[in-house]
Amino acid sequence: MKQHSAQARWELHTQRPLLALAVAFALAYAVPIxxxxxxxxxxxxxxxxxxxxxxxxxxxxxxxxVLARQRRDFVRTHWLDLCAVILPILQPLRLLRLVATLTLVGRRARMASQIQLTTYVGGAVIGLLMFGSLAVLSVERDSPNGNIKTLGDAVWWSFTTMTTVGYGDHAPTTGMGRILAVGLMLSGIALLGVVTANIAAWFISRFEKDDVEERRQTAAIEALTEEVRALRAEVAAMAALGGGVRQPVPEGAEEHSR
Structure with a gap:
């Protein structure tokens, strides 16, 4: 349990520094392109x-x-992290380092409970749009038959690809460019599904809160109604009891009436 706590503290303290390093990576990746x-x-x-x-x-x-309590379980449940760490060693390509870093940043962001789903999705959309544009520009700019030659063309292509609109005015011609297109399409569909599910869950939670509040008010009204009925019944019973009993007459009052 102590090791697990140490792992949790490590993940908490290294969250922001790793995100800052990811920003540095983004700048270093973008500048040469x-x-x-x-x-x-x-x-x-x-x-x-x-x-x-x-x-x-x-x-x-x-x-x-090292800090994990069950290391085999850690490797088994974090296999994607392991692949992201190993891939750049096997083939030191800039594109693989890009994919590896995006994967690791995304995994660590999901571990942070303070990051809301909407923030994460928004960051993922911006990150994929930016890195997708830079990656496709780096592989398509020197292609003889390519038509993605500027950063503006790449951003427009990434946006239309992620939203699955696909106007067709810009399209990759290299194999790596087409692989990037498939990745952006699948990522766009997945993120759109997450956004839709998040919005639907928000509406459902709002309706559930309103329904719970309405049921609470209805129950309170019913309880008050029952109390009023009980009080009325008690008052009626006391009135009936008081009417059936002859009240005592004070001395002298009877002679005075004569």
């Missing part, structure tokens, strides 16, 4: 930042594994 004329020093710096962020998430996974 947006600024295609970036020199080698800047590109190398961004690459180092990406690996440092990935290393931080890998270290976080190892620490949580």
């Amino acid at each position: 947006v600024d295609s004329s970036a020199g080698r020093p800047l590109t190398l710096t961004c690459t180092v930042v990406e690996w440092v962020v990935w290393g931080s998430f890998a270290a976080d996974y190892l620490v949580r594994l």
